[in-house]
Amino acid sequence: MKENGGKRTRGNDNKCAVGNVRGGRAANGGNSARAQRQRGANALRANRGERPQSQLQAGGGLPACSVARQCGACQHVNEPYQRQLAAKNQRVAKLFSQVAGPEALRPILGMDNPYCYRNKVMSPFAPGRPQKAPKQQRGQRGGKRPSRPSAPQRDILCGMYAAGTHRIIDTSECLIENAQAKQVIRAVRSIMLKFGIEPYDEDRGTGFMRHAVVRVGHTSGEVLVTLVTNAREFPGAKGFCRELVRRCPFITTVVQNINERQTNVVLGQREQVLYGPGFILDELCGLSFRISSQSFYQVNSVQTEVLYRQAIKLANFTGAEHAIDAYCGTGTIGLVAASMGAAQVTGVDCVESSIRDARQNARHNGVDNAQFVVGDAGAFMRDMAAEAAAAGRAGVDENSRPLVLLMDPPRAGSSEEFLRAAVQLAPSRIVYISCNPETQVRDLAFLRQFGFEVRVVQPVDMFPHTDHIETIALIERA
Template identity: 30%
Template sequence: MTNWHQGELIEVEISDLSDTGDGVGRTSERVVFVADAVPGDRILARLLYVKPNYAQAKLQEILQPSPHRVRPSCIVADKCGGCQWQHVDYEYQTIAKRNQVIQALERIGGFVAPDVKPMLLAGDALGYRNKATYPIGKSIAGKVVAGYYQKGSHQIVNLNQCPVQDERLNILLREVKQDIQKQRWQPYDEKTHTGLIRHLGLRIGRRTGEILLTLVVKDPRIPEIETIAQEWLDRYPPLVGVMLNRNSDRTNSIFGRETRCIAGKPFLREEFAGLQFQVRGETFFQVYTEIAEALLQQIQSELSLKGDEVLLDAYCGIGTLSLPLAKQVKQVIGLELQPEAVEQAKQNAQLNGISNAEFYAGSVEELLPKIDVLPDIVILDPPRKGCDRTVITTLLKAKPKQIVYVSCKVSTLARDLKLLCQDGTYTLTTIQPADFFPQTAHVEAAAFLVLSH
């Protein structure tokens, strides 16, 4: 094997995309990961670090561009860390994501030729995000900036608009930043743990057009904040509420535990799957509304509900999946760690006249073994880390007839599916990937399992 050294230039042809978004090149020496490279590119890359079996390199020069390489829609796409794949044509993005799912299931899960359906698409690869949360900072010149972090750093790339978010949010991004400057509210400095304003959160109801604005602050005692919040409501008719979230910890977490409404309403209204939902600024709701609906329809189709089933929705959030299914089953039980989300789920059930749904606050691993009703169907939609081992063990004992596992991280999905299927208790029938996050390397997938015996 040739000795490679840090700083050395190598020529490599890119053949694949990794699940982190990097281009992947394979030589006789090692696998090489190169950010901003596209399969089909022949490039010169400078080695950043070298390991025995792989290397990380920086794109230095494109010797021959890939046919899948396109001009990004965003003028700062080469700097901003919000999107990894704006330079990759959209059709190829979807092919690469489906391959991610297949490779994870085969490599991590040990499944042979898994049945992975074509990617579920909604048509719009831009302007789809119903939520954006921007860190607030200061430029060298002392101007207030807001945007996303530069790739591989915590340096903010200042934005006045973002092509992947709903365009109706752009005016707030641009003008609220100016108001923070005018009011002389100091942006938070994570190095010194000083300043006030940490993040600007924006969320919109795609169907209703209602907008919520959330300021994440180190200290809620901000001069004139209530007055300015009311001015925002008067200035922007779609804005229905201004929230203040306190996060005084020295942490990378965006939201703190305490949120209060300082003007307008603490929620926006949204129409989803034929129901009315109340959605707060800090609780979880899928960022691509239309794709979430399409995936829900696919789940309904695969389950073939008869009306007499007990459905348990673990990690239920505000009831996004369980409430639309409630009228098609006998009973719904929802489990969710966040108490605020559970309260919203209950309110959303009441809002839609749904009386056969119960929601409980607590960790799924603690609550699931205590449920005294054996569910026929379990929906799992855990965070990126996947399910706690206790959850898997409990399901293998309870043996629901069907499990739907919805995941935003295919490596943990494959790991957990292997545990559910390894002793033959469950059979993986099919997997439906869905493009919840166009222009990024992230992919959502729903796996469908049936009880084998």
């Protein structure tokens, strides 16, 4: 599933690296050996997906979510996980019965620990109830003048939107979000109150702090904090960052993103680095990827690796194939394919910033058998098919390498132009990854009209406790 604004702690993997010191951590205090060990232990617990004792039901039963009904994001969070997986298996079997026989269906791949899996946490801020002013405020006689108002007029709401609304459910913890990221969100809210920073009022278009977006490296443990503001000028920014890093010393970098539009879109186009390098690094399938505030990166690290390894296994590369990575994003699966058996990879995506990231990721990993181009995937495939037809080629590239098509379209699925071009190119295999099985089934039905057969359907539970299912389909010429 793709998310706007940016395409992971490992659930219970003991290999997680914690306590990264990049970005001048030693100057922030609290760096005794004992403090570092404690922070490392806390980070490791968070990265393993362990929940606070307060969220466990009596007797060690299922973790309990106190706001499940109000929030609505996790439709099945209070159901046993195995029951969720069984229901998803049934749903996939019913959907794909239109295009595949029962022998093609494989059981869904679930998680060992389906909690705290979201490596990206996004929290809006909004005015809460009126707040009483303290009797003695900093900035009065004998005190220092603050760089901002001494306190907001109201409390600050932060958390998540109730399903289908822009009403904020004020939450401090979440069963599916990374625990370290939630700690950062709570710290940002607290510092806003301390510094007198007003939250954004969506109805009036006033206030300063709109969102905080926190991304946690799956294996690196690095943490990127993006503060989305309603203005470029950020008085007291250095002090704010200093306090935030003091409270959360595991933070690697802080970025200010400026969004002055009255819009529902979270991120703006302009930003500036307030602390650290402005990006984090993370590892996926043995490759290192650079993640910035705008990068697309899958939010469930554990299952993304499962998904990609399954896709590469189904592609069955022998070292001779040319893989077309359509809708490639930042090149994650294409680069994995290039390092796991494909002779050549060509990725295409219409988002220019994603292609820049893909090229940078290729250079960073020393992958020289992958190229990435900006363009509409349908138009790219059409042109490639026309060139192959003019040369009298089918199923191979200009160097007689067998073609394999990797495709991971958005929820709307692929276009007819794209699918017709795929039929004309006649690749030996198509590996179709989808975050929307309904549109995937529609596209597979189209391909079946032209002699392709669905050999394998592999569901992966990328988003436990929700209705969402990710599916991989292997399609071959009959």
